[in-house]
Amino acid sequence: MSDRPVVELRDVWKTFDTSGRAVEALQGVSVAVVRNEFAAILGPSGCGKSTLLNMVAGFEAPTRGAVLFDGEPVRAPDPRRAVVFQEPALFPWYTVLDNITFGLRTRGLAAASYRARVEAFVEQVGLRGFESHYPAELSGGMKQRVGIARVLVMEPDVLLMDEPFGSLDAQTRSLMQELLLSVWERHQQTVLFVTHDIEEALLLADSVSVMTARPGRIKKRLTIDLPRPRALEVTTSPAFNALKREVLALIREESLKAAAYGPETR
């Protein structure tokens, strides 16, 4: 039971039709994420990793291949597959608390049934005291905390994160990574995390799938067996650096290939 992947992509192809020209975004991508795994997809911008995530979320359909969730093909968005977007994508007309409880209210749950849980998550992501603020009154990092809290309270089967810290400044990003680590270690939430940041992928994930530039393919899947619980300090350890060297070599190979073929063939 626990062996069956929560999320599985089997030989997924995706072609976009942009103004009559077919653009290959993904070429035969296969990924599997098992329960309680923190899986990262690492790739350069434009490699189709967001497309991959959107297909798991149910926002887009594959051109070919299968996107499975719990063994069933993904057809539409579902709160069991919650998404944290790169932009916080909060509802600006709702307060922090109303944004966080949106999914619960949509499900028609009584406020009494989730109040304690919501309070706990508000505390964990450091939003206490900001419950009645509007998103416009928050900093970028705070907004993203709301974006994380609103999906965590729904207790999804898998958390899909699309470069969630990509638009934050370096310091805030580090803080948010630590926050995510502490939350993950507490809940062992299954996560599929997409990023172009090597250190971020290695710091957070159990496995890192390195993608090629467009058209995107999975070049290699690395298992990251750095001890948990992890903190930012792990990024200075020799084991971490060895992994980083390995990933850099993979990416270097790719960029050399891309340079040799020239931009036209990509």
Place this chain on the structure above:
Amino acid sequence: MPRRLALSVLLPLAFLGLWTAAVELHWVTEGIIPPPAQVARSWYLWIAGGPTKSLSPYSGTWVANVTYSGRRVLEGFLLAAAVGIPLGLFVGWNRLVARLVDPSIQMLRPVPITAWLPFAIAVFGIYDASALFLIGLGAFYPIVVNTTHGVRDTNLLLLRAARMMGAGEATILTKVVFRSALPSIFTGLRLGIGIAWTAVIVAEMIAVKSGLGYVLWDAYYVGRMDICVATMFSVGLLGFVSDRALQLLSRVVLKWRTLEAHA
């Protein structure tokens, strides 16, 4: 605040000065345009009535006529909003509804309210229904068009966010699309109430026998240009007040937006 107020009354005062000069210095033919002072006097009598039983048929009837016109504007405007907002939501949200309805709206829209007058009188007669039809129709277009526009502007990311949190079509339409379109809807409402005041005057001039438009036309026929001008001022004032009321309402409803502007 006093400084802003001073700036706002600068132009009206200059206009009053020019007007007085034009009459007093005989730039215009005598007897056609009444001086401001006379308009003010007539307006006052029209509002408050004369000390004794006045011969003027207008004496003391201002409030009654404003009430007639104001009620028609309000009813027509509410009717237009009640139809225009939901319709705009569906046209903006559903491509099939848009294909079905939008071309008709865009074809009817250029037909001015005045062109509808004979039709309205023929169908509804010289009654309130005629006025209501014309006012409602006039206010309907900007409301429906701006609502549609606002709906189509809804951020795709917010729709995806709502969907992944389990929201169905009804929830998305009411909690996301409508809320997101509200600023646009208010723009439509403000344009709509402006047109409603235009339409009420047109309708009352011909299609009904009461209200400010009726007084305006009647006063013109009996040569009371002072009452005509006072009516114009009254309409301007009422239009201004109703627009400000809508603006105030929008500021309360769209509190999150004022925060965004300050951020």
